[in-house]
Amino acid sequence: MNNVMLSLTISLLFGIGTFLILRREMMKVIIGFGIVSHAINLYIVASGAFSNGTLVPILEHHQAVVGLGQGLIVADDVAAGVIGPITSEPYLEFADPLVQALVLTAIVIGLATTAFILTLAYRIYEEYGTTDVQELRRLWG
């Protein structure tokens, strides 16, 4: 149930964002980018959140081959016979901390990009007197 709601939220955000990106108004495009990046952030978090010990949102079964050498990063998981980020039995209420770090980084980058693109849109509005993307056609030929 939880995963269904999560997936629906992500897909809804993607839908809204894509709709806005395809608009002609520049501000709507930028807002659309914000919404899409939040959908992606949710998606990243979702890939590290488990409703019970085994479910990862997009991969259900893991197969692994044992017998790799010592000192490998992969050896941690292979010893337990798993290859994905799966928690062991006593820790069912576990969220992968790495994805949260990834999302934090993605948010920071999103802020920088949005700030830059907003400034750019403002300067374009000063130059062209419009925020209609279709009017930006001075480079066409």
Added chain:
Amino acid sequence: MSFLMEHLPILLVAIPLLMAPIMILTRSYPGLQKVLNLVASVGLLALSGLLLSSVWNGGITVYEVGEFGKYGIVLVADLLSASMVGLNCLIGCMGLIYSYDYIESKSLNLTYHSLYNLMLAGINGIFLTGDIFNLFVFFEIMLLSSGALIVANETSSVTKISDKMEATMKYIVLNMLGSNVMLIAVASLYASIGSLNMADIAIKVQILADAGTMPWHMYAIGLLFIIVFGGKAAVFPLHYWLPDVHPTAPSPISAMLSGVIIKIGAYGILRVLFVIFAPLQAVFGPIILMLALITIGLGATSAIGQNDVKRLLAYSSVSQIGYVFMGFGMGAIAYSSGEVTGAVLIIAASFVYLVNHALAKSMLFLTSGGIIHHAGTRDMRKMGGMINSDPAMCVAFLVGAMSIGGVPPMGGFIAKFSLFDAGLRYAFYIPIAIALLFAVFTLFYMFRGWMLMFWGERDPQYGEYSHHKSSLLMVGPIFLLAALVLIFGIFAEPLLEISQTIAAQVIDPQPYIDAVLVRVIR
């Protein structure tokens, strides 16, 4: 010295990252800024040469950032990364020297220096990192700083500021879309594999493929990566931003964009296709080959009709990156059908192509800056007879045009010859035939441009040429790069040899994986 050798990979990222704030804080002293940035840039060039030689002699270097042991970010310098970093530092240094006289001084000391350093740091980071999410972060650093550099003012105001903003908007929006796609791909990869380290992912994908339990969405993730890197490299369905962005940028930035930044896509395809998704090459090889052939044709046919010199060069870049990708596609097909030596030959040839195109095209963009400066327009129909008034640019453009067109004794000839030779040897007759046809187109449009600009007489209605000659700071880098183009044509043996080793390392990622994963953890 041992300190330097131990920290060599990170210094190539850390020094420009440290220079960026120093450039912001010294912005009231333009002279000091120029000297400092020049020293840093030449130092980077030397360090990259040192890295290349140490990797060549001592094998793959791995550097742990932050000493997080096996969970941290690693920087990996194998031969491919080291040579790409060397290329970036070389073209970056030349572009920087060139921009001292080309960029308007106010723009130069307020933002240009610091953003240029950030861009160099981002590109070096992209080439050196061994962590797929870190690759995304460096992508964004590179994207934002290069986007802000496109808006920098030139001393000759040929390109209007509004054009630059429109181009930057296009560049940033499309590349942001690409970054979003990449983030989705990275998240999906992490969710299904459980790792972000490229070598670790490679092992696990190999395990999945050997066990026959490859989940279907791995193919989708691979395709997403092809979209991302194809978009960065301007391969066919996503090529349309390039001919607007590269011409409007100031010439040194165009040189960086065409010389290095679109090569990032090629580098990423090599890494993703041959290291991470090595078992899936049979699927992705033909896709890349098809897209590359369409790119070659589209770029070459569009370039023929261009009257704007920088637009001509930009369309030529689209066409030429198609040749590089054609090599990758043919290599992947050859590898998946068991021809390992053939794949090595073809990948080596396309790497030679990549290096030669990077040098020749960045040199041509720098030259076009000088030409625009001199003529006061970008329209080739309004030029003519510049062979008398600016012979230096004439010679430089001729060298570049010959190299891009594939005329001996330039480097471009060696590149085209080895690519076609390797392709024919492994029976890729139809792709090579198409490529040969459009190689003739290349020759035609490059020389059409050269003749329009330098031969004949200028129509008097467009007035006299400016007496402003290109200064030594502008001519020097152009001629250095031109000399390199010539050297790589005449003494091609060392480059061919290095490329063979690089291709062997790319085709067989086992040493890379071993270097990253089996090591002493501090």
Added chain:
Amino acid sequence: MTTIITKTIAKICLMVDMLYSLDLLLIGGNRPGGGFIGGVLCACGIGLIYVAYGYEDVKKIWNPDWHSWFGYGLLFASITAISPLLAGHNYFRSAFELSPLIVGGFHLGELELVSSMFFDLGVYFVVIGGLLFIVTQVGMDKGKDPEGGK
């Protein structure tokens, strides 16, 4: 926007905002928070002051060069990242120390000293400087914009 209500609220908000942003900056090592989010909060508070009182009026009293704040922050963060090299460690290596906090003979607890704190401080200034630089550049009167009107 410059009604008396906005002005009063903005002044009150600035105090709370600054305190909370400093709190977020300091707890960043172990709990949710950190240099970035603290910096954003601080920049929002100052931005609110700019909105409420107008850029021209605030400039007469207090006009820091946000561009240099950005530069100093980036320099600080960069030097923090590069300094472990001098101690023989790798880039970005952070040091960690727990020292007992004793005031007047009373043992109050442990004080956590982390070198990544300095990096957070650098990020804090970068974010404040960057955001407010953009706010002031965009919010500037068009006639007085050195870049504008071209």
